[in-house]
Amino acid sequence: MIKLLRCIAFWFVVAASPLQAADYLELTDFQLIDGSGGPARPVKSLLIRDGVIVAIDESGTRPTPEADARWTRIGLAGAWVIPGLVDTHVHLSRFPDPRRGDRILSSALRGGVTSVRDLAGDVRALGEMERALVTGELSGPTLVYSALFGGPAIFRGGPTADMAPGHAPGEAPWARRIDAKTDLRQAVAEARGTGARIIKVYGDLTPPLATALIREARQQGLMTAAHATVFPAAPGDLVDAGVGSLSHAPYLVWEAVDSVPADYGQRIRGPWGAIAPDHPRLLALYRRMAERGVFLDATLYVYKAMKDYAPGQMDTSWTEAAFAWGAAAVRHARAAGVRVTTGTDWFEPRDEGDLPHTHEELALLVEHAGFTPAQALVAATRNGAAALALDDRGMLTVGKLADLIVLEADPLADIHNTRQIRFTLKRGVMTKLR
Ligand SMILES: [Zn+2]
Numbered sequence: 001m002i003k004l005l006r007c008i009a010f011w012f013v014v015a016a017s018p019l020q021a022a023d024y025l026e027l028t029d030f031q032l033i034d035g036s037g038g039p040a041r042p043v044k045s046l047l048i049r050d051g052v053i054v055a056i057d058e059s060g061t062r063p064t065p066e067a068d069a070r071w072t073r074i075g076l077a078g079a080w081v082i083p084g085l086v087d088t089h090v091h092l093s094r095f096p097d098p099r100r101g102d103r104i105l106s107s108a109l110r111g112g113v114t115s116v117r118d119l120a121g122d123v124r125a126l127g128e129m130e131r132a133l134v135t136g137e138l139s140g141p142t143l144v145y146s147a148l149f150g151g152p153a154i155f156r157g158g159p160t161a162d163m164a165p166g167h168a169p170g171e172a173p174w175a176r177r178i179d180a181k182t183d184l185r186q187a188v189a190e191a192r193g194t195g196a197r198i199i200k201v202y203g204d205l206t207p208p209l210a211t212a213l214i215r216e217a218r219q220q221g222l223m224t225a226a227h228a229t230v231f232p233a234a235p236g237d238l239v240d241a242g243v244g245s246l247s248h249a250p251y252l253v254w255e256a257v258d259s260v261p262a263d264y265g266q267r268i269r270g271p272w273g274a275i276a277p278d279h280p281r282l283l284a285l286y287r288r289m290a291e292r293g294v295f296l297d298a299t300l301y302v303y304k305a306m307k308d309y310a311p312g313q314m315d316t317s318w319t320e321a322a323f324a325w326g327a328a329a330v331r332h333a334r335a336a337g338v339r340v341t342t343g344t345d346w347f348e349p350r351d352e353g354d355l356p357h358t359h360e361e362l363a364l365l366v367e368h369a370g371f372t373p374a375q376a377l378v379a380a381t382r383n384g385a386a387a388l389a390l391d392d393r394g395m396l397t398v399g400k401l402a403d404l405i406v407l408e409a410d411p412l413a414d415i416h417n418t419r420q421i422r423f424t425l426k427r428g429v430m431t432k433l434r
Helices: 002-016 100-110 123-135 184-193 207-219 235-241 249-256 264-269 280-292 300-309 319-335 358-368 373-387 415-419
Strands: 023-032 041-049 052-056 070-075 080-083 085-090 113-118 142-150 175-177 198-201 223-227 245-247 295-297 404-407 421-426 429-432
Touching: 080 373, 085 295, 085 358, 085 373, 100 113, 100 123, 100 421, 100 429, 113 373, 123 142, 142 184, 175 184, 184 207, 198 207, 207 223, 207 235, 235 245, 235 249, 235 280, 245 249, 249 280, 249 319, 280 319, 295 373, 300 319, 300 358, 319 358, 358 373, 358 415, 373 415, 404 415
Parallel strands: 023 070, 023 080, 085 113, 113 142, 142 175, 142 198, 198 223, 223 245, 245 295
Antiparallel strands: 023 041, 041 052, 080 404, 404 421, 421 429
């Protein structure tokens, strides 16, 4: 009874608190690039109410503001407005300094990245970041994160070893070693219970096991993202199983190999010199990916830049060939209708004041994979949001969230102009670069 009274008292307090006054933000006189891939168009007024776009010139409805509404108008003459960028491949929890992730998030948002997909980390840290982002204690992009599944080999050392301090390798619900005997229904349910929205299918998995895992994840309403080859399961196996997204374009090469090795370590020894990115088996793969709506998280940036990551500390002799092949593969995949997204796998700049590397990924798509600037922007906005199942953003149309970037220069004329940021809005709230 006392419990019930307490409950009633609680709800009374909530109901009696005054409603917050509506917040209107009107952006006027700019060029709009809405994420559809079309040209820029002049807009006189874009109206945002409580973080949602309610009118753009004649489309939508212009509400009569409440008497106590707050109305802010910002003139943007000479500016371009694009949707916020989505980075579909980040890792936010692997830093020795646990607060580094928080700082990276806030600088990423100032740098125009409004949503990110974390593809493997310590879910306990990621969940805390996500909570702080939602409550506003932390400023940063929307965070969608994953639980990583793979065979025994991937839990012997390597980056997976430090994903779950306190747990035996491969035995945390978000860093799970599986084999043919695993109760996948239980393992996926436990992963889901961590708050992860994605199962990352990582390595050392046979085609039947990878297929069973992807099907179980889908069955339980989770998204799936796989490395393009998970050794020995090949890209085509993953596409046929219904995977949502494939990461790392260079690893698509194994589709044209008769027998994919079981050793996950072979990923850095792809036959990039021997197999053309338009090999008939690859062209068939791109067509199937397009038909089945599988996203390609190309991650060109990491192959371009890996040699600078920890110079002398790891073998990066293979990355140049991987990059060139991967860029050509992305060009063919896009031509076949595959939706490409902009993941970097390394989006945090060394200097926290610099822009996220996501901008580099856009430029690489244009300079090395034959994208027009408009196509690169679609990859970074509409496609990225769709890959994360964030249907309420990715384009700047009536009804979508006001996640957007105001630029000083035209990114369709030069893709590097995505760096000319005046400010970013996240749900209509402004963050300034400096
Ligand atoms: Zn990664």
